[in-house]
Amino acid sequence: MIRAPAEAAGRFLTTGNVFMYRYDAIDRQILKERVAQHRDQIERNLAGELSDDELRPMRLQNGLYIERHAPMLRVAIPYGQLSSAQLRKLAEISRRYDRRYGHFTTRHNLQFNWPKFEQTPDLLEELSTVDMHGIQSSGSCIRNITTDPFAGVAPDEREDPRPYCEIFRQWSTFHPEFTFLPRKFKIAISGSAEDRAIIRAHDLGLEIVKNPEDETGFRVFAGGGMGRAPMIGQIVRDFLPRRHALSYLEALLRVYNRYGRRDNLYKSRIKILVNSLGIREFTRRVEAEWAYLKDGPSTLTDADFDRFARCFTPPPYEILPEDTPSLTEEAEKNGAFAFWLKYNIFPHKIPGYAAVVLPLKAMGKPPGDITDIQMDGLADLAERFSFGELRVGHDQNLVLANVRRSDLFILWKALRPLGLSTPAAGLLPDMICCPGGDYCGLANARSLPLANAIQERFSNPARLRDIGKISLNVSGCVNSCGHHHVANIGILGVDKNAAEWYQVSLGGRQGNRATIGKIIGPAFTPKEIPDVIEALIDVYFENRTASECFIDTLERIGVEPFRARAYRGRDKSKLARIDNREPSNA
Amino acid sequence: MPEIIKNGQIVDDAWQVLRLKTDQPPESIELPPDAALFPVSVWKTRKPELLARLETTGVWLASHETPEDIAEDIAKFRIIGIDFPKFSDGRGYSSARLLRERFRFKGEIRAIGDVLRDQLFLMKRCGIDAYAIRPGKDVHAALAGLRGFSETYQGDVDQPRPLFLRRYA
Numbered sequence: 095m096i097r098a099p100a101e102a103a104g105r106f107l108t109t110g111n112v113f114m115y116r117y118d119a120i121d122r123q124i125l126k127e128r129v130a131q132h133r134d135q136i137e138r139n140l141a142g143e144l145s146d147d148e149l150r151p152m153r154l155q156n157g158l159y160i161e162r163h164a165p166m167l168r169v170a171i172p173y174g175q176l177s178s179a180q181l182r183k184l185a186e187i188s189r190r191y192d193r194r195y196g197h198f199t200t201r202h203n204l205q206f207n208w209p210k211f212e213q214t215p216d217l218l219e220e221l222s223t224v225d226m227h228g229i230q231s232s233g234s235c236i237r238n239i240t241t242d243p244f245a246g247v248a249p250d251e252r253e254d255p256r257p258y259c260e261i262f263r264q265w266s267t268f269h270p271e272f273t274f275l276p277r278k279f280k281i282a283i284s285g286s287a288e289d290r291a292i293i294r295a296h297d298l299g300l301e302i303v304k305n306p307e308d309e310t311g312f313r314v315f316a317g318g319g320m321g322r323a324p325m326i327g328q329i330v331r332d333f334l335p336r337r338h339a340l341s342y343l344e345a346l347l348r349v350y351n352r353y354g355r356r357d358n359l360y361k362s363r364i365k366i367l368v369n370s371l372g373i374r375e376f377t378r379r380v381e382a383e384w385a386y387l388k389d390g391p392s393t394l395t396d397a398d399f400d401r402f403a404r405c406f407t408p409p410p411y412e413i414l415p416e417d418t419p420s421l422t423e424e425a426e427k428n429g430a431f432a433f434w435l436k437y438n439i440f441p442h443k444i445p446g447y448a449a450v451v452l453p454l455k456a457m458g459k460p461p462g463d464i465t466d467i468q469m470d471g472l473a474d475l476a477e478r479f480s481f482g483e484l485r486v487g488h489d490q491n492l493v494l495a496n497v498r499r500s501d502l503f504i505l506w507k508a509l510r511p512l513g514l515s516t517p518a519a520g521l522l523p524d525m526i527c528c529p530g531g532d533y534c535g536l537a538n539a540r541s542l543p544l545a546n547a548i549q550e551r552f553s554n555p556a557r558l559r560d561i562g563k564i565s566l567n568v569s570g571c572v573n574s575c576g577h578h579h580v581a582n583i584g585i586l587g588v589d590k591n592a593a594e595w596y597q598v599s600l601g602g603r604q605g606n607r608a609t610i611g612k613i614i615g616p617a618f619t620p621k622e623i624p625d626v627i628e629a630l631i632d633v634y635f636e637n638r639t640a641s642e643c644f645i646d647t648l649e650r651i652g653v654e655p656f657r658a659r660a661y662r663g664r665d666k667s668k669l670a671r672i673d674n675r676e677p678s679n680a
Numbered sequence: 681m682p683e684i685i686k687n688g689q690i691v692d693d694a695w696q697v698l699r700l701k702t703d704q705p706p707e708s709i710e711l712p713p714d715a716a717l718f719p720v721s722v723w724k725t726r727k728p729e730l731l732a733r734l735e736t737t738g739v740w741l742a743s744h745e746t747p748e749d750i751a752e753d754i755a756k757f758r759i760i761g762i763d764f765p766k767f768s769d770g771r772g773y774s775s776a777r778l779l780r781e782r783f784r785f786k787g788e789i790r791a792i793g794d795v796l797r798d799q800l801f802l803m804k805r806c807g808i809d810a811y812a813i814r815p816g817k818d819v820h821a822a823l824a825g826l827r828g829f830s831e832t833y834q835g836d837v838d839q840p841r842p843l844f845l846r847r848y849a
């Protein structure tokens with residue numbers, strides 16, 4: 095464990111005073127009852143009173159999967175906020191119930207891959223001591239709500255999304271009407287000018303906006319999603335006054351619950367309903383339903399919003415100068431530090447502070463994996479440098495959101511022994527990658543060895559800097575947990591004639607201009623993939639202008655030159671043509 | 681006599697559920713003389729006969745049917761069934777809420793079909809007040825399913841005010 099002397103920049107050594115939503119007695123009581131309920135269900139299952147099929151949706155809604163090797167437990171990290179105390183507990187649990195590590199997913203979850211089925215009630219009870227759980231992290235229900243990891247600190251923020259996230263967390267937890275939806279339902283909220291939560295690729299996306307009268311409300315997107323038949327969400331309502339948020343969501347979910355398809359697993363997401371009805375008819379039904387619910391008891395007042403906002407009071411920032419000359423000096427002396435500073439620091443709305451991105455993308459390790467030592471170390475560092483609180487991003491990276499700029503050099507030095515000072519955020523090795531065939535029972539192909547092969551091929555820092563900002567994501571099957579659809583270069587594992595193949599798509603992007611990438615052609619063998627990436631990068635190098643990053647060049651010159659180069663010298667007839675519309679084993 | 685859960689207790693209950701076989705025309709089936717819940721199609725095609733025996737007549741909604749399908753008749757019934765063909769088919773929860781909250785139905789709403797202990801608490805919150813537990817399951821043990829949580833976050837049929845309104849009162 096890294097525990098520096100208190101005088102070394104540690105100005106906030108506390109465990110109690112954390113600036114995030116804090117459970118009260120009622121939240122704790124509900125969670126306690128949930129743990130007891132799960133324990134009872136597991137016992138009844140083991141006693142043969144509750145069949146596996148009957149248990150299934152309930153264990154899933156506590157985050158418990160039965161996976162390829164063992165049960166897998168998915169812990170929810172509501173809207174991505176995590177305290178040092180919670181992270182320490184996760185480390186402890188990983189030692190006691192798992193193999194001393196956890197895996198961060200793309201949806202504000204941490205997964206344990208090796209718990210024992212019979213032990214999960216104890217594990218959940220242990221988690222509940224730090225107000226954590228696996229509630230609705232899986233199953234056909236409203237899932238854990240996700241948002242921007244820079245919530246509350248981003249300079250381009252219109253309003254902090256976290257109070258709204260908490261309102262929706264409470265509303266969606268054990269919702270009596272929406273616990274058995276046609277399929278999973280994912281909500282993401284963004285409160286800033288630039289969307290960093292990919293709200294347009296969610297079943298429901300909420301963008302906090304202001305109307306001309308300066309009232310706060312939401313632009314409501316529905317029907318986005320990845321997976322099979324990826325789609326960008328469409329606007330259901332351009333401005334929903336915030337006081338109506340709950341009745342409107344209730345109406346929208348009710349339309350989905352009643353009319354979403356239940357006869358075919360592959361057609362049961364809301365995007366299929368939105369598409370088959372058309373956005374106008376879908377909207378008409380939602381608004382018609384809403385007419386009955388509007389102004390009902392769940393209408394929120396300004397006083398309610400203020401109360402939720404007070405759960406997220408800003409930490410006691412110091413008044414600091416904007417400039418930190420010592421940083422520039424250190425950066426001049428130390429190239430590795432300068433590199434980190436350039437890519438892993440995100441601007442902050444308070445002068446003298448920065449948010450720090452910590453990619454969990456160590457070479458040779460599954461992206462998103464974190465060891466118990468790293469968890470403990472980070473919990474300490476969060477206390478020393480960031481008010482005892484961390485964020486989890488959808489890109490499988492962690493964020494220390496409130497670091498004094500003058501502490502960045504010490505922080506960087508402390509991150510190095512933990513292996514958390516590399517790679518650079520946003521560069522090629524900072525991939526999103528799902529666990530794939532090594533762990534996941536649904537996989538068509540492994541994704542981790544492929545991601546590692548790419549990281550190995552592209553490991554020279556100078557070259558990476560030259561390539562610049564690029565997103566490359568890998569999924570092991572069409573469920574797309576690796577978000578490959580919205581990556582500049584997306585890689586999807588497919589399985590044909592019992593062999594692993596990889597389909598490449600180009601041109602995806604996240605953010606306000608979220609786009610689904612297009613598949614360039616037949617799939618490749620795993621060995622070919624690093625060469626294919628190399629070929630794509632070459633086309634970018636040959637064509638880029640001075641200011642362009644990969645996606646800009648791709649957009650300007652089109653996919654064709656990239657496609658041509660990727661297949662140059664390859665016999666297309668030997669590659670695998672895959673029809674993604676065919677249901678596979680996903 | 682079969683036992684069901686009603687208003688939080690186990691009671692004997694004689695209501696039957698009439699289910700049509702796929703090739704059975706609702707126009708011509710023989711109506712059982714005793715108290716029964718009829719499919720919507722039977723209610724619609726045999727209304728005059730059934731109106732004459734309303735005391736022993738109820739309807740049940742299949743999961744693809746909605747209260748709107750029987751809107752003008754809802755107030756006539758003492759009892760409306762909601763079918764759960766599979767416990768994981770959640771459409772019945774919306775139907776129950778609509779019956780209570782939109783159509784102000786005051787009679788009994790009975791869950792029929794794949795009705796299991798672990799869903800009772802949710803059903804209750806949506807306005808279902810009688811539960812014909814699936815045959816083969818212990819109805820007495822299932823009673824425990826009504827005792828779920830001491831508090832709930834969102835408004836429902838029993839308690840329309842969400843927790844955030846009550847918590848700080």
Ligand code: SF4
Nearest residue numbers: 528534537570571575
């Ligand atoms: S994308 Fe497929 S293989 Fe990867 S984690 Fe999701 S379900 Fe598993």
